[in-house]
Amino acid sequence: MLAPEKYKRFSAYVIGWMSILAWWLATTSGLSQVAIASTGLAAFANPSYTPQAWHIYLCFLAMAFIAGMSTSLTRRPLLIANSDPALLILKVTARHHIRIHVSELDWFLGLVHLYASHETEHQSRFVYCRIRPRYQWLESRNSMGPRNLKCYVLLCRVGFSHTHCRRDREPGPQATCRHVSIPSPRALKF
Amino acid sequence: MLIGLFTGLPIMIAAMFTTTDYTKVMNAGFPAVELIFQATGNRSLTMFLGGLLILVMACTSPHPPFRMYRHINHSQLTSLL
Numbered sequence: 001m002l003a004p005e006k007y008k009r010f011s012a013y014v015i016g017w018m019s020i021l022a023w024w025l026a027t028t029s030g031l032s033q034v035a036i037a038s039t040g041l042a043a044f045a046n047p048s049y050t051p052q053a054w055h056i057y058l059c060f061l062a063m064a065f066i067a068g069m070s071t072s073l074t075r076r077p078l079l080i081a082n083s084d085p086a087l088l089i090l091k092v093t094a095r096h097h098i099r100i101h102v103s104e105l106d107w108f109l110g111l112v113h114l115y116a117s118h119e120t121e122h123q124s125r126f127v128y129c130r131i132r133p134r135y136q137w138l139e140s141r142n143s144m145g146p147r148n149l150k151c152y153v154l155l156c157r158v159g160f161s162h163t164h165c166r167r168d169r170e171p172g173p174q175a176t177c178r179h180v181s182i183p184s185p186r187a188l189k190f
Numbered sequence: 191m192l193i194g195l196f197t198g199l200p201i202m203i204a205a206m207f208t209t210t211d212y213t214k215v216m217n218a219g220f221p222a223v224e225l226i227f228q229a230t231g232n233r234s235l236t237m238f239l240g241g242l243l244i245l246v247m248a249c250t251s252p253h254p255p256f257r258m259y260r261h262i263n264h265s266q267l268t269s270l271l
Contacts, residue, residue, distance in 0.1 A: 044218070
């Protein structure tokens with residue numbers, strides 16, 4: 001609005017993307033917080049229980065599903081017939097629950113891929129690692145300690161951007177991971 | 191911001207007086223629940239308040255304002271594009 005005429009279009013593009021990314025991060029972090037808090041409450045109720053990464057991720061998926069279903073059930077059906085294709089794409093992508101379901105589908109496909117290739121391409125211990133504190137503030141269960149961060153980064157990449165993690169050829173448990181991005185249906189969300 | 195200040199600050203000050211073991215709070219799976227437990231000393235009440243906290247967190251999840259295209263027609267779309 002305040003930008004000079006020359007930069008107005010570019011500024012609007014950048015600000016629009018910043019807004020989309022901000023809402024995206026805020027939505028996923030909110031769901032993630034609920035998932036971590038739920039497993040934390042379960043650990044409080046039963047002290048012998050230690051939450052694992054996949055428990056938290058399952059809760060995250062359940063929360064996303066509930067959020068998506070709650071908005072799906074309250075919406076009117078989309079009229080596909082006699083619609084302009086461009087307008088239809090815009091209307092479909094503007095629906096919050098469709099974006100959530102696309103995200104879930106993306107996550108599910110990533111999870112299937114992760115399980116199908118865990119023996120040849122990456123280590124299953126990333127999925128089954130225990131979320132437990134090792135240091136004080138930095139590594140408490142709710143904060144992003146290095147170990148937790150590694151799990152979250154891998155799972156989030158698989159879930160949201162469908163990034164392919166392929167272990168290098170040399171054998172051994174400490175082999176490094178190489179990441180190759182693969183286009184995903186995430187583009188539909190925008 | 192003012193609502194956050196007037197609700198969060200008293201809770202924070204109260205928590206400072208009632209917390210007995212900071213290490214436990216820091217290492218807890220859900221620190222807020224440990225904080226409530228140290229303040230109340232009642233396990234059932236802590237569970238209830240923890241559940242309430244999760245419910246509030248779930249219900250206040252942000253909803254992106256992307257519904258602006260719902261009632262748009264073709265001429266408006268072409269003018270936008």
